[in-house]
Amino acid sequence: MHRFAIAALSAALLVSAGAASAQDYRIPFGDLDLGSLEGAAAFDARVNDAAGRACRLGAPLLDARCRTRFRAEAMRQLPAARRDDYARARGGRILAMVPIVYG
16 A cells, blocks of 8 residues: 555656757656646646746747647646546546447
8 A cells, every 4th residue: 555655646747848858857746636626737737837947949939839739748648547537627528438229
C-alpha cells in the first residue's frame, strides 16, 4: 500500500517543448484528484505554467500555437483513467460502447 502511495505522489508527465529547444518539462499530477473541479483546475494551472515557460518564441501567434500543442501533448500523456477523471470534472462526455439487443 505504501509503495502505491509513493508512486502516485511522484507521478508526473514529461512533456517536451519541441525539437527546437529539446527541453523536457515535468508536470506533477499524482497529488491531484483530477476527478474534482479543484484538481482539474490545479492541473490546468500547472500545464499552463509549463507551457508558458516552454513557449517563448517571440511571435504571439507562434507562442499560442506552441501552448496549444503543449497542452494537447500533456493531456495525451496522462494515463487513460486519469484523463477520464479530468474529462468528467471538466464536464466532458465519456461515451461507452453498449451492445443493443433487439428482440
